[in-house]
Amino acid sequence: MMMMARMTARLRCLVLLIVGVVLSGCGMYDDQPLEDYGPEYETRRGELTEFCQVPVEGYGTLSVEDEYLAQVVTCEHEGAPMETLKAQAIAARGYAKYVVDVEQRAVSPTVRDQAYNCGRPATDRARQAVRETSGMVLTHNGKLIMPFYVAGSTNVDSNSCRASGSSGTQRYVTYNEGRIGSGVRPSSLGWSGSPANRGAMSQNGAACLANNGWNAERILRFFYGDDIRVTQLPGSCVDSGTSIDPSNSGSTFDPDEDDGGGASQTCDTTTTAPDIITRSQWGARAPRYNRPRHSPNRFTIHHTVTSNNDTNPMRTVKQVQNYHMDSNGWADIGYHYLVDQQGRIYQGNPVDRRGAHVGGHNTGNIGISFLGNYQSLQPTEEQLASAGQLIRHLSDRYGISPSASNVKGHRDQGSTACPGNHLYAQIERIIRHANGEAETECDEKSGGGGGNTGSPEFRYVRVKAVSPDPLGANDTVEGFELDSVFYERAGAGTTHMAAGVGGSSGATNTGAAVGQPDNTSCDNRSSTVAGIQDGGHIIVQFSEGLRPGDTLHVVQANYNVGLNDCAPSGTAEIAISTDGSNWQVVSSGVSGNAAVQVSPSFVRFVKPQPNSTHEPLVQFEVESSQDIAEVEYFADDYSLGVATQGPNFPHEYEFQNMGVRQLEVRGYDSRGNVLATDQITIEVQGGSGGGTNSAMADELGTEGGTCSGVGNGAGGPRCSDGRGGYSTGQCWAFVKAAMIRAGLATRADINALAARVGMSGYSVQVSAAGFKRAADRASAADLADTMSLRKVDMSVQDAPKGAVIAWAPGCRGFHSRYGHIEIAQGDGYGCSDYCGQLKADASCASVYVPTN
Structure with a gap:
């Protein structure tokens, strides 16, 4: 089929x-x-x-x-x-x-x-x-x-x-x-x-x-x-001049390019250190391990081939890191620095450590990648200037001459279109910036560190009429009257007016809600306010979004109601959003003119408590602000899972490694941005049973590395010197045989595991992929009861002797239907029907160890 x-x-x-x-x-x-x-x-x-x-x-x-x-x-x-x-x-x-x-x-x-x-x-x-x-x-x-x-x-x-x-x-x-x-x-x-x-x-x-x-x-x-x-695709039937308009991103007006989320670099290139958004500021994951040290001696320019006109570059940097680590299996993000379209620089892989950005040419090579796709877009002058300033600073630091021989595009060193035609054509200008020779035409923007890089920007405000009460006087406008929406920036004293209407329902004269308050008397209210019927709403947009600590103003009347013979009616709910889709209610009962402060984002551990002691099965709960859409729990930088049921986000996890554990919770908004974190330390102590059976692990590792055909049903063994060779499609048969010889489990035990998780015995017996699905679906108790194994939260490279490593179909190049399974030897190799070096860790691999 x-x-x-x-x-x-x-x-x-x-x-x-x-x-x-x-x-x-x-x-x-x-x-x-x-x-x-x-x-x-x-x-x-x-x-x-x-x-x-x-x-x-x-x-x-x-x-x-x-x-x-x-x-x-x-x-x-x-x-x-x-x-x-x-x-x-x-x-x-x-x-x-x-x-x-x-x-x-x-x-x-x-x-x-x-x-x-x-x-x-x-x-x-x-x-x-x-x-x-x-x-x-x-x-x-x-x-x-x-x-x-x-x-x-x-x-x-x-x-x-x-x-x-x-x-x-x-x-x-x-x-x-x-x-x-x-x-x-x-x-x-x-x-x-x-x-x-x-x-x-x-x-x-x-x-x-x-x-x-x-x-x-x-x-x-x-x-x-x-x-x-x-x-x-190519072809005579294709009109190569067509393209999807990248600017149609859902806004009804053009926001300012500089969204205030972190400082842009200026166009002036100097030898001083540029402002760099640190890894902690953009929410970087910890590397799996440290790459080897190197002595930088040149630069390579790349592009990330991500979305152009990026409204959330910090999130994009995180996505690049996730892709490099989870899909490519690398230790960390491959680039040393990334530059967004506003000229902001993000720290990537430590510059004194070898990166992963030019195959076979990474030692000594500093990778600088521009966020976006420059096959279809021109780089901004801010980007070129920032890259030049960064290269100048690093050149001074490492004694590199910023010249054409030392600053190249990725395509100069391999078969690739990177960094795109438009950016590649500007490398000479980057070098001129680095040498202080470029004439600049861009507007100078404020310097300074990462700015407000860790805070969400709420560009959308929704005013929803929830009640016709209180009733006003001489009311000529149906529903909740809305004259203006604006906010005051905390600490700066600046006022920002709504710049456009992003949507409405059950509302009239919606454009009157934008701009300065101008409902100055009873006489002009019919033309200067919007009317929102009960249950209706108006969404206004800001070119520069609100941040936690800012004060939002909702104005119904810009006159003294007590001294006039008219007054507005109605009560409204006020909500804010980063994306216009997911809303955080900041006030549920506004009537008259109101000022609402945007609360800072937070997430705090409720369970477990700091410095507490626990059995292996630990319950997690937090308290959080309303803008937290989901949280992710970590132990020593290893993800324990994501919880989505707010506001307490309950979760449980059974630890396999005992001892003191550093816990972290990260709170995300609806678009995946890290809004807040919290860290605590706990101690996990072994419960009744459940520890690693070291003697069985040693025996299983020995049997797994032995060239024996006994029990595998496939004739003679396929291994020569125990290190090298290739699979003949019998990996699971050999691993099963080793389990049986070591006394860990039998074929009947495998059938029992299948029954516990609702799979047929045949589907689990026939392939490594079938076993992995069953083992991953099983509860800890069922896996231990049937196979005497427990799943552990460790990387493939850390798997001890006797650990069973199962790879999903297609993972790391293994068979696209059957996957692969092997027994770790404790020295960086794994054995099944052959023995070979363990591949890079990946989320599509599972590690199990024998248990008591």
Whole structure:
């Protein structure tokens, strides 16, 4: 069976937005591997070749751009907003190419694949959407993805564009905004182990996002992850001049480029040290280990190929680090410094430690990466000046001459387009800045350290009418009267007025809520205030957002109500938001003119208490401010899990390593920014049993490294000198044999584990992937009771002798269907049907040790 035969079987269950077809009897278990998926699929996914003709069952071969796609977009989502249609066109094109080029079969014209035969002629708007996305598909890591999409629930929140519940096709939808790498949630429409499965789009949700001003690419990232790329295929049928407008990010006005979130560098290049946002300021993770020291002697310029016009560069820096560590398996972020479009510099890998940014040429090489994609965007003068000042400072520090021979682009040292044509063309200007020779034309901006880099910026304020009381006098405006919204910056005394209306419902004369208070008398109130009916709202936007400590003013009347014969009516709820979707209520009962202070963000441990002693199973709770959307708990920089049920965010974790543990909790807002942290120290003591069985671990390690065919059912062993060789596909058979010989577990025990977690014995006995799924699903008690193992929170490199290491399918290049399993030897090697050096740690690997 082909890979997508299983995936597309699920598509028969879809409820199309227009057609409303429901079919049943579909699918397999969500995590069941696909029989024929293998390396050839990965090869074909990477072949981003011309796609101008598509074979369609019953219709012959059709032109993709001129015939097929416009009909599919019409059938799938007729009447949706244009940006939704463009997102639909990109997804449908990629889906068809995947079926034809990866699965190597014809496309069905029915809901088995995507609707083509709905009987309605292609609309002009659908043709426009296809034309404006000519040749565009979605890729991840340079390979085609399978962009699932379904109707999803019609009960979509108009602000967040998310739907709750899991009825109908909503159960297949994924919300992957801000997620990258292994953090992207796959859709249960397909096997979760497939690297092509990056989630599923909701057509109803996509329409909501477009109505809120989002462009097609941003809509697609919302469902498929922030690290997907819109890639244009080659071919004579493709209009290479088309592009998605990157500026359409959802705002109804143009905010200032300098958002106040940290100081920009000036255009003046000096030999003084530039202001650098430290790792702690941008919320860096601790490195897995320290890279080797080196003596810097040159520079390489890169670009991150992330979103342009980035409104949250600090978050992007964190995403780059997460990708380098979790997807690439590196010790830390690969670059030494990163520069955003405002010229702010972020500290990355320590400059005196070797980075990971130019393969084979990292020693002595300082990596400086510009945030953004400079194949399609010109770097700002602030960026060029900041990079020049940084290079000047480091050149003085390490005795480097800032010249063309010592400052190069990534493409000068390897086969890559990095750092993009536009940035590459400006390297000479960076060098001139470093030597103080560049003439500057940009506006000078204030210097100073990281500014307010750790605080959220609330650019949106929602005023919602909740009651018609108290009733005013001589009221000529229906509902809650709103004259103006502004705030005072804490410590600066500056006043910032709302710059635009971002949305409204049940409101009149909404533009009157923007600008200076001008409701100065009873006579002009009808024209100078907005009216918000009970239950309605107005959202205003600021070009520079509020921060904790600022005072927000909501004005109803700019006159003395007590000395006039009129007065405004109504009570309103005031809420603030960083993204216009997720709201923090700061006052639930405002009437008359009001001033509300934005409280600082905080998160504090409630459980456990500092310096307390605990059994291995520890309960966690915190108290937090309203803007905390989720928290993540850590022990010695190892993540213990994420909790989302505020405001106390309960969580529990069973520690496997005893002793004094340094705990940290990080509070995130809805966009993934770290708003607050708290740290405490506790001591974890061993409970009754549950410790590592050192004698069994030693025996299992010895048996795992022994060249023995006994018990493996596969004839003679495949190992020569115990260090080297390759797998013959019998890794799990050899590991099982070692477990049996060491007396750890039997085949009956493996069947018992499968039964405990609701899997068949065959599915666990047949592959390493099956065992890993069962072991990871099992409770600690069930895993210990059946297999005498316990899962531990340690990296692969730290695994002791006798630890069992299981790798998920496709992880670190292991088999894309069966994964891999091995027994650690305690010296950096692991053995199964061969012995080899352990690969880099990854979140897709699990480590288990024998337990008492």
